Structure formats: C-alpha cells, structure tokens
Ligand code: TYD
C-alpha cells in the first residue's frame with residue numbers, strides 16, 4: 543500500500559479517519575478502525591486535462607437517467623422505475639432468502655435489452671445452471687462467469703460490453719491491490735470502489751449482492767452503503783413465502799419503497815396487490831385484534847395488531863412487544879391509563895404485529911391502544927373496523943400523512959368503519975365507509991366500543 547494514501551475506516555459505522563485510533567470518533571465503538579487505501583488516490587491519474595465547466599440545474603435536468611426494465615414490475619418500482627444505467631445497486635438479505643434467484647430472473651429479462659454478465663463467486667456454473675433450469679430460464683442469453691477477482695470481472699464486463707453487471711456476492715470478490723482476505727473491510731471497500739468506477743465510466747448498471755450480519759446489516763462496513771447509489775434489502779418473516787424488497791437508500795427514486803414477491807416452485811412471483819396479504823382471516827372476531835393502515839413508500843398496507851392483557855400476572859408486570867418498539871408500547875400504555883382510564887397496572891401486556899411486519903409508523907399507535915383495550919375488556923372490536931392515528935402524551939390523537947390514501951385502501955378491502963384523527967377525516971368519506979373523526983383518546987375508545 544503506497545505511503546500517504548492510507549486512511550482508516552470504521553467497520554461499524556463506515557466513517558473515515560486520517561489516522562488510527564482505538565475508538566471511533568463517530569460511533570464510539572472500540573477497535574473497529576482498519577487501514578485501507580484512500581479512495582480516489584489512484585483514480586486521479588486517469589483524469590482529463592482539467593475540471594469540466596460548472597453546469598446549472600436547468601441544463602442538467604434536460605437529461606433524465608436512462609432506465610432499463612428488469613422484467614419485474616415490483617423490482618422496477620423499488621428501483622424508482624427501472625434500473626438506471628451507470629448506477630450501482632447493493633442488494634442485501636439473509637442467506638436463502640432469494641437474492642440469487644431474483645438476480646438470475648432479472649438477468650434473463652435484462653438480457654433482451656443488452657448484454658448482461660452474471661459473475662458468481664458463491665456457486666459453480668453448474669449450480670447456477672441448475673437453478674436457471676428450475677426457473678425455466680434455459681433460453682436466457684445472459685452470460686455467466688465463475689470468478690472472484692474483481693479486475694477479471696471488470697475486464698470480462700468490458701470485453702462483453704455489458705450493460706448490466708451482477709456480482710454475487712461482493713463478499714467473495716477480492717482485488718490484487720489489497721492483501722487482506724476476501725470479505726474484509728479493506729477488500730470490500732476497494733472492490734466496491736473499483737466496480738463503482740467501472741459503472742460510472744462505462745455506464746454499466748452494476749448490481750451487487752451482499753450478505754447481512756446477524757444484526758441485519760450488510761456485512762462489512764456501513765461505508766458500502768455510502769459508496770453505492772441504491773441500497774435494497776430483501777426481507778421475510780421466518781416460514782413465510784412472501785418476500786419484501788425494500789429500498790433504504792435510492793439516489794434515483796424514493797427511499798422506503800417496497801416491492802412484494804412470493805417464493806414459489808418456479809422462483810419469485812410478483813404480488814401486485816399486496817395490501818391485504820398480512821391480514822389473518824379469522825372468521826370469528828377475536829378480542830385484542832385491530833387492523834391499521836401503514837404507509838410503506840407509496841403503498842398502503844393493511845396490518846393487524848394484536849394485544850394480550852393478562853391481569854392475573856404475579857410479580858413485576860411484563861411488557862413484551864414484537865414488531866413494535868418496546869418503549870413506544872410502554873408510553874402508549876401510560877397514556878391509555880392516564881388519559882383513557884384503562885387499568886393496565888399489574889397486568890402483563892403483550893403486543894404483536896401479524897405477519898412478522900415491523901412497524902415504524904406512528905399511525906399504528908391508535909390500533910395498539912384499541913387492541914390492548916379490547917383484550918382488557920375481553921370484547922372484540924368489529925371486524926369491519928380500521929384505526930390509525932398517532933397518540934400524543936396529552937392523550938390527543940394526531941393526524942398522520944396520507945390519511946385519504948389510507949382510508950381509500952381500507953375501503954377497497956371492505957372495511958366499513960374507520961377511526962382516525964379529526965384532521966385526517968375527509969370531507970367526503972369513501973363510499974360505504976363511516977369515518978369517526980376523533981380528537982382525544984377517550985373519544986376513540988368510545989367510538990371503538992360503539993363501532
Ligand atoms: P437463493 O436465491 O439461493 O437465496 P440467496 O441467494 O439469497 O441465498 O434462494 C434459495 C432458496 O429459495 C432456497 O431455499 C430454495 C428457494 N427456492 C424456491 O423455493 N423456488 C425456486 O424456484 C428457487 C430457485 C429457490
């Protein structure tokens with residue numbers, strides 16, 4: 543490694559420091575800094591005679607990015623309308639979730655628009671071919687390469703004139719310029735930097751598959767996420783055949799957009815109308831279950847929240863939240879006690895989101911409290927009821943974004959009653975739907991009892 547071209551990158555948060563230190567100055571983790579070659583150093587030699595003249599936003603907005611369809615509407619949607627030429631996309635997800643399957647299916651569809659190279663470092667060509675046959679992709683014209691040296695991969699891509707390059711996975715690739723083992727922070731960073739440079743110079747769209755750690759982050763430093771244009775995660779509930787593809791970063795589209803797939807015998811199938819797939823369809827209304835409407839990107843999803851309040855508990859009362867932030871649950875129960883008169887003291891409270899979904903949307907607050915109330919009273923709420931709204935510490939129900947869209951989605955699936963914040967109530971409710979507009983928690987509790 544050349545002198546003076548060294549930097550130190552934190553394996554935990556990805557921040558870069560000029561010199562080594564025991565503790566990362568950004569995230570505070572200990573012994574996470576490792577030496578890497580400074581990015582951009584060797585690149586300077588290849589530059590043209592001088593800087594390009596500065597441009598204007600108006601001039602630049604003339605050329606919109608060139609996009610290629612991936613053959614899957616859901617995948618395109620998450621990318622922001624197709625794969626952008628010259629972009630670098632990182633796809634993370636647990637082993638066996640279907641990353642390679644998605645890539646192979648996309649490779650086959652993309653190959654009809656231009657040369658596609660699929661470089662695999664994880665499986666042999668025979669294994670890839672076997673999967674291809676299972677997916678019914680024998681006719682695919684995409685090219686396969688079993689290679690882990692990133693220079694060789696880039697060379698092959700250049701020779702082929704690939705419009706799309708898939709690297710499965712980035713953890714198995716290495717560059718000769720770095721001595722450490724494949725998968726190490728230094729290797730990951732250098733390999734990614736090389737592939738990013740290749741993408742930007744040639745206009746090749748690069749898709750990188752990445753492993754995730756136990757904590758659910760892409761293995762290696764956060765810095766990978768900073769270097770690429772788009773970061774996608776493939777998620778699923780254990781045992782479920784549904785797969786959610788989520789964009790957590792996208793320089794060419796909305797972040798947090800989701801696409802939904804189902805894993806079938808012949809690979810991944812799109813789920814075009816996923817809004818109700820997470821509803822459990824129990825014919826008997828059960829106490830402690832309330833449906834809410836979440837917003838994921840531009841989509842509304844109907845989600846069932848369940849609560850179990852066990853008043854016969856001994857010892858310290860327990861608060862267990864699955865799919866909901868534990869602190870939020872504790873706070874909501876305190877508000878429900880103080881401003882709704884609900885007696886959860888001494889009771890164990892369990893809250894769960896059906897379908898393994900994780901809720902980050904405060905719109906679910908109202909449904910969580912109504913579910914707990916329903917379980918406490920042992921009285922089911924109506925099957926036709928949805929509720930959404932944020933609950934404030936003063937017991938007020940606050941509006942949430944996209945109220946109208948959420949109501950429309952619920953109405954589309956036959957929900958006849960909605961409890962929402964007053965500011966979310968539309969002037970004209972959707973056809974066949976009765977909307978209770980509430981300002982305070984007590985009003986919502988009353989509406990749920992009556993509705
Ligand atoms: P894979 O794409 O190899 O996952 P990853 O690359 O993320 O590790 O997916 C493998 C899993 O998907 C495996 O458990 C079998 C299942 N699968 C199907 O159910 N149907 C299929 O058609 C294929 C190809 C795989």
Ligand code: MG
Pocket residue numbers: 641642643664710
């Ligand atoms: Mg794989």
